[in-house]
Amino acid sequence: MKTLHAIDALAKIDAPLVLAIGVFDGMHLGHQAVLQAAVDSAVRIGGIPVALTFDPHPACILRPENAPRLLTPLDFKLCLMERQGIQHALVISFDSAFAAIEAEEFVLKLCRTAPQLEGICIGEGWVFGHARRGNARLLQTLGMKNGFFTSAIAPVLVDGEVVSSTLIRESLAMGNLAKAARLLGRDFSIRGHVVHGAGRGRQMGFPTANIATGNEQYPPDGVYAIEAGWNGNKRPGVANIGVRPTVSGDGRRVLEIHLLDFCEDLYGSEMEVSFLQFMRPEQKFENQDALCAQIHHDIGLVRARLQNSKAEV
Numbered sequence: 219m220k221t222l223h224a225i226d227a228l229a230k231i232d233a234p235l236v237l238a239i240g241v242f243d244g245m246h247l248g249h250q251a252v253l254q255a256a257v258d259s260a261v262r263i264g265g266i267p268v269a270l271t272f273d274p275h276p277a278c279i280l281r282p283e284n285a286p287r288l289l290t291p292l293d294f295k296l297c298l299m300e301r302q303g304i305q306h307a308l309v310i311s312f313d314s315a316f317a318a319i320e321a322e323e324f325v326l327k328l329c330r331t332a333p334q335l336e337g338i339c340i341g342e343g344w345v346f347g348h349a350r351r352g353n354a355r356l357l358q359t360l361g362m363k364n365g366f367f368t369s370a371i372a373p374v375l376v377d378g379e380v381v382s383s384t385l386i387r388e389s390l391a392m393g394n395l396a397k398a399a400r401l402l403g404r405d406f407s408i409r410g411h412v413v414h415g416a417g418r419g420r421q422m423g424f425p426t427a428n429i430a431t432g433n434e435q436y437p438p439d440g441v442y443a444i445e446a447g448w449n450g451n452k453r454p455g456v457a458n459i460g461v462r463p464t465v466s467g468d469g470r471r472v473l474e475i476h477l478l479d480f481c482e483d484l485y486g487s488e489m490e491v492s493f494l495q496f497m498r499p500e501q502k503f504e505n506q507d508a509l510c511a512q513i514h515h516d517i518g519l520v521r522a523r524l525q526n527s528k529a530e531v
Contacts, residue, residue, distance in 0.1 A: 390437045456475065462500075
């Protein structure tokens, strides 16, 4: 997938365009429906689907005191878009100047820059432009005047609730991984790079990989069964989120994982950690031996879970 960073770059795409526009934080089932509408429409007209999104999250500029933690940072979001068949992504830098642009001006600039614009797909409730004055009705009106169609995708419902990034964050904060997975259409995951830690896990016989992340939404502190993916590899393991009270006193919250039957060097690798099941809260043990015994027990539970999963297939 090719990533563009300016609206003017759309002019270089020599094919009919169908845009899917939104913040798309989470890439949940609702976002996937909007993107799929763009992909399907592009296939139908022999064109190219383009995802238009924003970075940073608009809330970081419009209401920084209430800006949410991210479900999918930009790199991860683009990766998920590519998996869904998006061929180009236009990432617009969202700042105070962009926030001041009137909705109609924004759409007309898209039309002027991309004369082959055939369609725009959005979520039914998406609003945009200065003071949030732009909506699906405005897009439809401008589309009739400027020769593009508008597809406003209805909200997706799961268990009677509208799928939203806010609902997913609430589910994760409560530790409800199963609900978050239903809303996302996949297991909740965090993506980051493996960085050097203190090496205590290896000293205890359980080599761990510390995952460096940014402002992502985490589930509650504790121990989880996970699956890690990197460079085409996948491996089950155990993750701990928390401050590691038995071995560290610095109070830093970290995500570290131990992969089953694996001890190769992973430093610098970009890794996606999928959270499968909550196992227990993080706790402080009397000593390191007690911690080691508990880790052995945790690993045994993960192995048992894997065996049960294989038996059910």
